[in-house]
Amino acid sequence: MDLDFNRRLSIAPMLDCTDRHERYFLRLISKNILLYSEMVVSTGLLHCKDPELFLGHEDCEMPAVLQLGGSDPAELAAASKMVERAGFGEVNLNCGCPSDRVQNGNFGACLMKDKNLVADCFKAMQDAISIPVSIKCRIGVDEFDSWDFFRDFVGTIADAGCRIFIIHARKAWLKGLSPKENREVPPLKYEFVHNLKAEMPQLNISINGGIKTLDQVEEQLKDLDGVMVGREAYENPWFLRDADERIFCDGRFPAKPGMTKEGKPASRKAVLEAYLPYVEKEFSKGTPATILTRHLYGLFTGLPGARKFRQVLSQEAPKTKDAAGMLRQAMDLVVED
Ligand SMILES: Cc1cc2nc3c(=O)[nH]c(=O)nc-3n(C[C@H](O)[C@H](O)[C@H](O)COP(=O)(O)O)c2cc1C
Incomplete structure (x- = not known):
């Protein structure tokens, strides 16, 4: 085992x-x-x-x-x-x-x-x-x-x-x-x-x-x-x-786009950028946008625009025809240094 x-x-x-x-x-x-x-x-x-x-x-x-x-x-x-x-x-x-x-x-x-x-x-x-x-x-x-x-x-x-x-x-x-x-x-x-x-x-x-x-x-x-x-x-x-x-003292993972060279994501928006292709793929297979975005509400907690981000997701996700586009629009409302 x-x-x-x-x-x-x-x-x-x-x-x-x-x-x-x-x-x-x-x-x-x-x-x-x-x-x-x-x-x-x-x-x-x-x-x-x-x-x-x-x-x-x-x-x-x-x-x-x-x-x-x-x-x-x-x-x-x-x-x-x-x-x-x-x-x-x-x-x-x-x-x-x-x-x-x-x-x-x-x-x-x-x-x-x-x-x-x-x-x-x-x-x-x-x-x-x-x-x-x-x-x-x-x-x-x-x-x-x-x-x-x-x-x-x-x-x-x-x-x-x-x-x-x-x-x-x-x-x-x-x-x-x-x-x-x-x-x-x-x-x-x-x-x-x-x-x-x-x-x-x-x-x-x-x-x-x-x-x-x-x-x-x-x-x-x-x-x-x-x-x-x-x-x-x-x-x-x-x-x-x-x-x-x-926690894992990890140097094993090569940097991917949106990651800093230590392998950690450069920013919260970089995480969402990396999530967008997945949203596109899943949405095209019929997964509702609400299901794909409901776990993202806490990502920007504490940043200016976080409330607007959540509002757009909750209002637009149930009716959007372009889940990835909607998510991008929502994240553009957040200000992240
Ligand atoms: C919304 C929610 C759902 C949970 N569902 C499960 C579950 O399916 N199985 C389980 O073993 N524990 C479940 N838990 C308990 C968590 O696994 C964890 O033991 C508990 O939240 C304490 O950890 P925390 O203080 O870090 O949140 C759930 C907790 C929450 C908040």
């Missing part, structure tokens, strides 16, 4: 956010960040008429991980095979999502209450494929929030052979809190993740939750293997600009 791709900085799976277009866009900012898909429910993947809807991607998105939601080992194994065949580098099992829909399907965070089932799911998935299977979980769920509970959960899955864990460092309250509140209300306890790494140094452990700057990423990397960032990457993707240089 190849544990080898670099997990130092990854972008969290986010429903309605980290679709293939967002991943393509973020890849233009960093060549090295590890990109996670939105959660795909295993049953949905197995029974859907057009799996390409979930599995479609561009080669340049790699390394990328597809996250599955489910709790049936056989189904998860079959879905994992589809993910491997589609060319993803890893499959992740969601044990952290608290939404009602997910609880009704008996997966997501409520799986943390059944460590043996998670171990069975992991084993079935890993036996079915040769790319790694990882687990994303919380540090606890409901009243099960002690250190012993958390260590026991991870230890059981590790005994089943799992080596890669991504830990959202707060517990989930399954009753009474919305998914949004479950990302804000329970306190972050980074020490759980650090203690885990100290106790189980053989595991590859990434921390997640509330991280917003590359300084914070570097700080966490002193003790841990990886850092996963969600909302900040979506709302302010430009903070990733120096990621290749600072």
